[in-house]
Amino acid sequence: MPPTAPARDAILAMARDEGFALARIAPAAVIAPARARALAAHAQGHLADLGWMTPEWLERATDPGRFLEGARSVVMLALPYARAGTPPADGITRGRVAAYAAGRDYHRTFETRLRRLARRISEEFAAGARATVDYGPLLERPLAALAGMGWFGKSTMLLAPGFGPWVMLGAIATTLDLVPDAPLAKSCGSCTRCIAACPTGAISADGGVVDARRCISYLTIELRGPIPLELRPLMGNRIFGCDDCLDACPVGAAGRATHPDFAPPSPDALFPPLAELLALDDEGFRARFQGRAIMRAKREGLLRNVCVALGNTGTLADLPALEAACADPSPLVAEHAAWAVDRLRAREKRKEEGEKGFEVRGSRPEAGQPRRGVPKARG
Numbered sequence: 001m002p003p004t005a006p007a008r009d010a011i012l013a014m015a016r017d018e019g020f021a022l023a024r025i026a027p028a029a030v031i032a033p034a035r036a037r038a039l040a041a042h043a044q045g046h047l048a049d050l051g052w053m054t055p056e057w058l059e060r061a062t063d064p065g066r067f068l069e070g071a072r073s074v075v076m077l078a079l080p081y082a083r084a085g086t087p088p089a090d091g092i093t094r095g096r097v098a099a100y101a102a103g104r105d106y107h108r109t110f111e112t113r114l115r116r117l118a119r120r121i122s123e124e125f126a127a128g129a130r131a132t133v134d135y136g137p138l139l140e141r142p143l144a145a146l147a148g149m150g151w152f153g154k155s156t157m158l159l160a161p162g163f164g165p166w167v168m169l170g171a172i173a174t175t176l177d178l179v180p181d182a183p184l185a186k187s188c189g190s191c192t193r194c195i196a197a198c199p200t201g202a203i204s205a206d207g208g209v210v211d212a213r214r215c216i217s218y219l220t221i222e223l224r225g226p227i228p229l230e231l232r233p234l235m236g237n238r239i240f241g242c243d244d245c246l247d248a249c250p251v252g253a254a255g256r257a258t259h260p261d262f263a264p265p266s267p268d269a270l271f272p273p274l275a276e277l278l279a280l281d282d283e284g285f286r287a288r289f290q291g292r293a294i295m296r297a298k299r300e301g302l303l304r305n306v307c308v309a310l311g312n313t314g315t316l317a318d319l320p321a322l323e324a325a326c327a328d329p330s331p332l333v334a335e336h337a338a339w340a341v342d343r344l345r346a347r348e349k350r351k352e353e354g355e356k357g358f359e360v361r362g363s364r365p366e367a368g369q370p371r372r373g374v375p376k377a378r379g
Contacts, residue, residue, distance in 0.1 A: 034142035098241025154207025164252020311340030
């Protein structure tokens, strides 16, 4: 069956009706370059212990025809979200949550709209249609780039004109033969801001490769065991995901309005007070984060991350909460709490010693005394 323009136009109009900010069409052919990159990343260990991403899974995820038998086209769809603002200046030690996770879990938002759109395609065109976000075996970013929705940044994020990396992606494979969009002839050129911004050096020196073993998003969300000691001090106050490479990207820097479902209901959703999170039991964790992507980390993972953040940025006021967490029922949380207590105390001790070793005096110091602003010599 030849490509059908009327069906394409109708489906793109349906996508707009569902509120999608971007909609493009990709051919449902094997994505050979993406497959080669993914298999190379797996062979080099860059996928860490994401166990489900086996070579077999990656081969399947780069072939839409295996996702939906008889697939001829893939409808790529995007919803925008906004970068985080600034935390409240209230003196409370706060963590940072990736902006996409501030509101409702994006899976739920996408699933409702994607399934409804896939059902309309099936009913109105008597065609096969199957939808997925990022839980199914289909790599969305390569397909979105193939559909001309954006191009791959050096951070490996899809950069959509006008939106930059601040979009969530979904896909519907269909047996309809739709006229595809052309890929964009764009690149990041000589820009390396995302590479320089990565706190842990997870992005390769020339870009295009991310080592999950060093990526804060992986460490705070997917990793189930202890965070490597050498990486903990580099994580700052991030407790779920990391937006540093996105924040550094000049594409879409002006920002777009976020989809209402992704908007944070309060500043605490993006910048939660850390010490109070350590008091959450399993029931409290579920009650606080039900319906949000943070559930992915589970209580144990989130509190592990909170301990690291307090170790890096906490004050003496946070010490009682950390000391209590040293007796947490989870050995993982308890170990990270003990690390954080030691780090916080060491930092406070250095601060105290620095204050004692620095005297501020009048403009004419007494004989034998250091000048204004000069540290005292140590014996």
